[in-house]
Amino acid sequence: MTNQSNTLTTKLALSPLASLVVTALEVSDIKEIANVPTPVLLALSTLTQRELEVLHLIANGLTTRQIAEHLFTSPHTVNNQRAQISQKLGLQGAFSLLQFSQRYHNILTQL
Template structure:
């Protein structure tokens, strides 16, 4: 029997997952939590095999919760269930110790398979994320090969040296998010995002957002 704890701030999602998993003879949901802090309190008296956890939660988000889980409950296996599909989120959660990452819009059959895979101690990445990563890799490889075929005089200048966080901000700007929305997604302040944005503009010497996006696309920083 796989003992499961759910951690998500949306009660309706927890109810739906509980209803679906209740039909599985090898799974049992022992408790629910609306955020990371409540999950840690639950684990103190409710042993579990798998934690099914969101990333974006109040009080204690998924990243902070993972650090506590690895320190206090290293035997618990974590499967992330989130709507955040950007590879930066996937990479950060897997690097932090999560064994699997599945999107909330995944088919229930895939979610069940993900739980069983993680419970067995194996890594899992849902199909949609895997295909997105493959498409991005193919696009970048194709673009790089096209540049290599150009004569040196026609090749674009090297891209400005942007930090990992600046690249995250740049990609979210390109997706049309406001500074506040970017701050919410990256769990930081609006002022910090404004600083990153200014640094990006200074490094790329782009005069406005449209020019910045054109610069990023021409240098392969975004698709």
């Protein structure tokens, strides 16, 4: 995200989804977002910044313990965050969460 869009996003306190749209419009890379189903974008917009971070780390193949070390938190907290993410995205099980995160990894890196 550019400094200008960062400032705009911060000033307006935009949701992650709105921030993504602002970024996409600025870099004219709307093709990436256009390929993502609207329900997925809406579901991603419900995630907190920390949940998006955890989802991104899951997509990178990190284990719960590795995520906890990376975020300076406990594995128990990461497990709770994984459960919250799964619930918000309507996913069941660790494998479906991993598949989802890897499928939409490019979008996650922009949030």
